[in-house]
Structure formats: structure tokens, C-alpha cells
Amino acid sequence: MRLSKIKLAGFKTFVDPTTIPFPSNLVCIVGPNGCGKSNVIDAVRWVMGESSAKHLRGDSMSDVIFNGSSTRKPVGQASIELVFDNSDGRLGGEYASYSEVAIKRVVSREGASNYFLNGVRCRRRDITGIFLGTGLGPRSYAVIEQGTISRFIEAKPEEMRLFLEEAA
Amino acid sequence: MRLSKIKLAGFKTFVDPTTIPFPSNLVCIVGPNGCGKSNVIDAVRWVMGESSAKHLRGDSMSDVIFNGSSTRKPVGQASIELVFDNSDGRLGGEYASYSEVAIKRVVSREGASNYFLNGVRCRRRDITGIFLGTGLGPRSYAVIEQGTISRFIEAKPEEMRLFLEEAA
Amino acid sequence: TRSRFRDTFDKVNRGFQNMFPRLFGGGKASLELTGDDLLDTGITVMAHPPGKRNSTIHLLSGGEKALTAVALVFAIFHLNPAPFCMLDEVDAPLDDANVGRFCALVREMSEKTQFIFITHNKITMELSQQLNGITMKEPGVSRLVAVDLDEAAAMAASA
Amino acid sequence: TRSRFRDTFDKVNRGFQNMFPRLFGGGKASLELTGDDLLDTGITVMAHPPGKRNSTIHLLSGGEKALTAVALVFAIFHLNPAPFCMLDEVDAPLDDANVGRFCALVREMSEKTQFIFITHNKITMELSQQLNGITMKEPGVSRLVAVDLDEAAAMAASA
Numbered sequence: 001m002r003l004s005k006i007k008l009a010g011f012k013t014f015v016d017p018t019t020i021p022f023p024s025n026l027v028c029i030v031g032p033n034g035c036g037k038s039n040v041i042d043a044v045r046w047v048m049g050e051s052s053a054k055h056l057r058g059d060s061m062s063d064v065i066f067n068g069s070s071t072r073k074p075v076g077q078a079s080i081e082l083v084f085d086n087s088d089g090r091l092g093g094e095y096a097s098y099s100e101v102a103i104k105r106v107v108s109r110e111g112a113s114n115y116f117l118n119g120v121r122c123r124r125r126d127i128t129g130i131f132l133g134t135g136l137g138p139r140s141y142a143v144i145e146q147g148t149i150s151r152f153i154e155a156k157p158e159e160m161r162l163f164l165e166e167a168a
Numbered sequence: 169m170r171l172s173k174i175k176l177a178g179f180k181t182f183v184d185p186t187t188i189p190f191p192s193n194l195v196c197i198v199g200p201n202g203c204g205k206s207n208v209i210d211a212v213r214w215v216m217g218e219s220s221a222k223h224l225r226g227d228s229m230s231d232v233i234f235n236g237s238s239t240r241k242p243v244g245q246a247s248i249e250l251v252f253d254n255s256d257g258r259l260g261g262e263y264a265s266y267s268e269v270a271i272k273r274v275v276s277r278e279g280a281s282n283y284f285l286n287g288v289r290c291r292r293r294d295i296t297g298i299f300l301g302t303g304l305g306p307r308s309y310a311v312i313e314q315g316t317i318s319r320f321i322e323a324k325p326e327e328m329r330l331f332l333e334e335a336a
Numbered sequence: 337t338r339s340r341f342r343d344t345f346d347k348v349n350r351g352f353q354n355m356f357p358r359l360f361g362g363g364k365a366s367l368e369l370t371g372d373d374l375l376d377t378g379i380t381v382m383a384h385p386p387g388k389r390n391s392t393i394h395l396l397s398g399g400e401k402a403l404t405a406v407a408l409v410f411a412i413f414h415l416n417p418a419p420f421c422m423l424d425e426v427d428a429p430l431d432d433a434n435v436g437r438f439c440a441l442v443r444e445m446s447e448k449t450q451f452i453f454i455t456h457n458k459i460t461m462e463l464s465q466q467l468n469g470i471t472m473k474e475p476g477v478s479r480l481v482a483v484d485l486d487e488a489a490a491m492a493a494s495a
Numbered sequence: 496t497r498s499r500f501r502d503t504f505d506k507v508n509r510g511f512q513n514m515f516p517r518l519f520g521g522g523k524a525s526l527e528l529t530g531d532d533l534l535d536t537g538i539t540v541m542a543h544p545p546g547k548r549n550s551t552i553h554l555l556s557g558g559e560k561a562l563t564a565v566a567l568v569f570a571i572f573h574l575n576p577a578p579f580c581m582l583d584e585v586d587a588p589l590d591d592a593n594v595g596r597f598c599a600l601v602r603e604m605s606e607k608t609q610f611i612f613i614t615h616n617k618i619t620m621e622l623s624q625q626l627n628g629i630t631m632k633e634p635g636v637s638r639l640v641a642v643d644l645d646e647a648a649a650m651a652a653s654a
């Protein structure tokens with residue numbers, strides 16, 4: 001199972017619909033300061049169920065919706081879709097037979113989020129459920145945010161234990 | 169007034185007496201990871217009166233004393249001396265007439281620190297007193313430790329106020 | 337489930353002891369249990385870069401800490417390999433020699449795990465098989481551009 | 496005393512409004528008072544990189560935050576110029592264009608203030624008039640070596 005692309009629209013600085021391809025196992029994202037690279041990481045954690053605005057560098061959950069620039073007006077909703085290549089059937093349970101699995105999250109300024117699995121509406125629980133046991137999730141060790149790598153070894157002994165237990 | 173050199177001995181990885189010259193207003197310190205660059209910054213803050221082991225990345229104040237390597241035994245004391253060129257007489261009070269001002273701190277494993285001003289023993293108060301009003305000090309805005317620059321703007325409004333008042 | 341914890345701990349510890357010297361070009365590291373009861377003991381990290389005897393993790397330099405943490409994260413991938421790994425400028429504090437060893441390890445692990453990484457470092461950019469450039473030709477608006485290595489290096493050079 | 500605080504705030508704010516666009520190549524920033532009483536009001540930072548309207552400091556990117564903080568610290572130097580300024584890898588999160596503007600400002604300020612800086616970035620190394628190399632030829636022991644620019648770049652490249 002690998003990530004084949006991410007589709008962003010109205011999310012932070014990605015106001016226009018944008019698809020970022022991940023065609024291989026070694027993909028690099030580059031660009032100047034402030035261009036939107038870390039916003040892609042935030043998008044991945046958000047669609048996997050991140051529910052804390054502070055963890056998305058915002059004050060409220062509507063801070064993920066594009067709130068304007070010097071030439072554009074704010075928009076009313078944000079949507080992110082992760083498309084996985086599941087041809088190895090690694091994503092478990094009832095979805096093992098799907099060769100492509102797409103999870104999507106949409107939010108409008110009023111606040112309620114809608115989740116979709118292969119285009120069909122579902123609950124947040126279904127999304128977090130699908131990743132159970134794969135090591136993925138909104139705060140997983142598999143997604144290292146900017147400036148946080150050293151925290152893994154600075155944790156207190158009890159926290160380090162919890163961290164290992166979650167990863168198992 | 170400018171810093172003309174720093175003399176280190178027995179301090180962290182600088183076990184052998186070492187003098188680092190600062191002959192101009194643009195001096196760069198380079199070297200591979202772990203070679204001792206940030207230890208020089210710790211040395212400057214320590215001799216200016218830093219009294220918290222945690223702020224020197226240690227567990228106790230004796231962590232500033234060289235505690236051995238694969239080929240060397242630990243030593244019993246650490247000493248740092250900052251030598252200032254004060255030919256412009258900027259360092260105030262009774263020292264204005266000195267063209268060179270040297271402040272030194274020595275500590276042994278038992279823990280008591282001794283401070284020296286131009287070779288004459290003095291108290292910690294005399295060292296912090298000499299820097300009053302110059303903007304320098306163990307936690308001054310003039311010394312930015314590794315990885316801490318962004319904290320200046322992430323501070324809470326009350327902390328930001330305190331920070332500005334101290335700098336004045 | 338003491339035995340489950342023990343099993344997890346041993347696996348990650350073995351992975352950590354293996355990854356650390358490969359990233360540092362020597363030295364050794366390990367995980368230690370702080371208590372006797374497997375049900376509530378904590379875990380501490382011991383790390384000795386080559387030639388050093390330092391006692392605590394806090395004395396490590398900025399680059400040494402980042403590299404030790406990468407060794408631990410990669411050890412966890414050994415225990416439970418997630419489908420992808422996203423890294424946001426983890427190479428920023430590293431000198432070129434450590435970046436080189438980091439890239440070599442990522443290249444090897446990419447046979448089993450997909451790596452998606454953000455970097456300003458030209459050595460790390462060369463590791464990639466695909467480069468995605470993001471620009472803001474229109475201020476405040478992100479747009480994807482295809483780039484090659486020279487363009488990517490230039491991008492990191494211009495705002 | 497109210498008037499002293501007001502005076503300090505105004506001076507630093509003016510310095511900050513001046514430094515920010517020089518470091519970012521445009522945009523604007525300022526300090527704002529959170530309360531009405533000068534004796535206990537707090538201070539917040541507003542920053543708009545070129546083309547952006549973002550509301551809070553927290554939404555800024557890693558590089559934008561570091562550069563905004565540098566603008567604030569340099570503004571304080573305008574208020575009370577300390578004899579020297581020591582910077583430990585503040586350029587690590589910056590792309591090359593921002594490093595260039597940072598170096599230009601440091602060069603200008605070095606007429607009045609002494610700068611001592613640690614960096615792995617070759618562009619920043621070129622700013623210096625004197626390069627001090629630190630090595631550990633003997634593992635665990637720091638030693639000073641004189642280096643020129645090419646050697647310094649090589650040093651950052653080898654452990």
C-alpha cells in the first residue's frame with residue numbers, strides 16, 4: 001500500500017484545486033519559505049482525523065480554509081482527498097479487495113466535517129478504523145512535522161513508554 | 169566595546185586550554201555536528217552568570233566540566249574567560265578607564281564558582297553589575313541559542329511585554 | 337500483557353541499536369527500562385556518538401539529537417512499517433556527512449516504505465526519484481510545478 | 496512608569512516595521528498593544544509576508560517565523576545596541592533568498608555591532624571576515640583550527 005496522490009482544494013494556501021502526485025517511493029517536495037510545503041503535511045494529518053486547531057497551527061478549525069490573499073477573496077470550504085494504491089491488499093478488513101482506496105474530508109465555515117471513503121459518505125470513526133494497525137493516523141510516528149523530530153528522544157520515560165505502545 | 173577573545177579550559181568538550189579569537193565584527197564558527205560550537209555559546213552565557221544547569225543542557229552544574237571521552241579522563245575544574253576590548257570606554261562605572269576588561273569564572277566539582285575581574289577575585293554581583301544597561305547578560309536577547317529564535321515571537325502578550333522592558 | 341510490552345521493547349531496542357551506528361558512522365545507543373515492573377516502567381534513551389561518553393541525552397548537540405531521534409523513528413518502522421513516512425525538514429540541523437548517511441538509510445528503507453520528504457538541502461533532493469515544486473507565482477496562492485534537480489535547487493534559492 | 500514603557504514600545508515598533516520588509520523583501524509587520532492601560536498591557540506581533548493576509552503568527556511557516564523573530568531581535572538592537580550579538584544557526588530554516596537578505600542586514604549592522612555566528616550554510620560563511628573552525632580530530636575533544644572558506648565548506652561536509 002502506498003500513497004499515490006493527494007487532492008487539495010480551498011485548504012490553507014491551496015485555494016485552487018491541486019493534485020500532487022507521488023508516483024514513486026522517494027518523492028521530494030521543494031520550494032521557498034512560506035510557499036505551502038508544510039501545509040501539505042497538515043492536509044494529510046487533517047484528512048486522517050486531526051481535530052485540534054492548535055496542532056494545525058491555527059486558532060480555530062476554520063483556519064484550514066483559505067482565508068484570502070492580496071489578490072483573492074476567502075473561500076467557504078476546504079477539501080482534501082488522499083488516494084492510496086492498495087493493489088497489495090494491505091489495507092485490511094472489507095477494503096482489502098479494493099485496488100484503490102480514497103479517503104476524503106470536507107469542511108465548511110460553519111464547522112461540521114464530512115468524511116468520504118471511495119466517494120461514499122462515512123463517519124470519522126470509519127477513517128480512523130481503516131488505519132488501525134497500519135501505523136498511520138493524525139499523530140503517527142510516520143508523519144514528522146517541521147521542527148519536532150528531536151521531541152521523540154526528549155520525552156519523559158512514561159511518555160516514551162506510551163509512544164512505543166501506541167506504535168506496536 | 170567588543171569581544172576580542174574567549175579562553176576555555178576544562179569546559180565541556182574544550183578540555184585543553186583553547187583561545188578563540190574574535191578579531192573583527194563578523195566572525196563565523198564552523199564545524200561538523202557535535203564538535204563543540206554551541207558549547208562556546210554555553211560558555212559565554214555561563215561566565216556571564218548563568219546559574220541554571222538545565223539552561224546549559226545539563227542535569228547539574230558540574231555537567232559543564234569535561235567528563236571524559238573515549239581517550240581522556242574527566243577533569244576536576246572548568247574555567248572560562250571573556251576578554252573585551254573596551255578602548256571606547258563604553259563599559260561603565262569604575263572600569264571605563266580600562267582598555268581591556270576580562271571576566272572569568274572557575275568552578276570545581278565540589279560546586280562553588282569563583283568570579284574574577286581583570287584577574288582580581290570578585291562576586292557574581294560585580295559581573296552582572298558591569299553588564300547592566302549594556303544589553304548583555306546570561307539570558308540576553310543578544311545571545312540566541314540553537315533552535316530558540318522563533319520563541320521570541322511565540323511568547324504570550326504579557327511575556328512579550330516583560331521581554332521588551334528588560335531590553336530597555 | 338507484560339510479554340507483549342517486553343516483545344515490543346526488545347524489537348524496537350534491537351532496531352535502535354542497529355540504526356544508530358549506521359546514521360552516526362559508529363558509536364552506540366540503546367533503550368533502558370527505568371523500573372522493574374514491565375506493566376508500568378518508563379523508558380530512557382542512551383546514546384553515545386562515536387568517541388563520546390556523555391551521560392544524558394540533553395548534552396547532545398542539535399544535530400546529534402535530531403539524528404538520534406531519526407534512528408528511533410526508523411527503529412519503530414522496523415517494528416511496524418507504516419505504508420508511508422513523511423518527513424518535514426528533519427535534515428535541517430545536520431552537517432553534510434550526516435545528511436549523506438541519512439540519505440543512504442532512507443534509500444535502503446524505501447524498498448519497503450514510501451518516503452515523502454520536504455527539504456532545502458540539495459544533497460537530500462538528489463535522493464528523490466520525483467521532485468514536486470511548490471511556488472507562489474501569485475502571492476499567497478500555492479501551485480504545483482514540475483521541476484528537475486537544477487530547478488529545484490534554484491527554487492530553494494529564490495523566493 | 497507609563498511614559499518610559501510607551502517610549503520603549505514606540506522605538507522597538509518603529510525598528511520592527513523597518514527591519515521586517517528588508518528581511519522579507521516586502522510585506523509589513525508591527526507590534527500591537529492588547530490593553531488600554533500602559534502599566535499592564537500585553538504586546539502581540541502582527542506579521543504579513545509579501546502577498547499574505549494571514550491573521551495570526553501561528554499560521555506562519557517555519558522560515559517565516561524565524562525571519563520575523565530575527566526582525567524583532569534586530570529592532571531591539573536599535574533600541575539598545577548590545578556590544579555583540581551571538582547567533583547559533585538562526586539561518587537553518589531559511590531558503591537561500593532569505594539567507595541572502597539576512598546576510599545583507601547583518602553586514603550593515605556590523606558597522607556598529609559585533610556579530611559572532613554559527614552556521615552550516617555556505618552563503619552565511621561568506622559573510623564572515625574571520626572563520627574559526629572547530630574539529631574533533633581526537634574524538635570527544637574540541638580543538639580550534641584556522642580555516643579558509645573552502646576548508647570551512649568542506650568541514651561542514653565531513654564529520
Ligand SMILES: Nc1ncnc2c1ncn2[C@@H]1O[C@H](COP(=O)(O)OP(=O)(O)OP(=O)(O)O)[C@@H](O)[C@H]1O
Nearest residue numbers: 033034035036037038039065066067549556557558
Ligand atoms: N487558511 C489559510 N489561508 C491562507 N493562507 C494560509 C492559511 N493557513 C496558512 N496560510 C499561509 O501559509 C503559509 C505557511 O505555509 P507553510 O507552512 O506550508 O510554508 P512552508 O513551505 O512549509 O515554508 P518553510 O520552508 O518556511 O517551512 C503562511 O504564510 C500562512 O500565512
Ligand SMILES: Nc1ncnc2c1ncn2[C@@H]1O[C@H](COP(=O)(O)OP(=O)(O)OP(=O)(O)O)[C@@H](O)[C@H]1O
Nearest residue numbers: 201202203204205206207233234235390397398399
Ligand atoms: N561536560 C562535558 N564533557 C564532555 N563532553 C561534553 C560535556 N558536555 C557536553 N559534551 C558533549 O558536547 C557535544 C555537544 O556539543 P555542541 O552542542 O557544542 O555541538 P555543535 O558543534 O553545536 O553541533 P551541532 O552542529 O549538531 O549543533 C555532545 O556530544 C556532548 O556529549
Ligand SMILES: [Mg+2]
Nearest residue numbers: 038146556557
Ligand atoms: Mg515548512
Ligand SMILES: [Mg+2]
Nearest residue numbers: 206314397398
Ligand atoms: Mg549546535
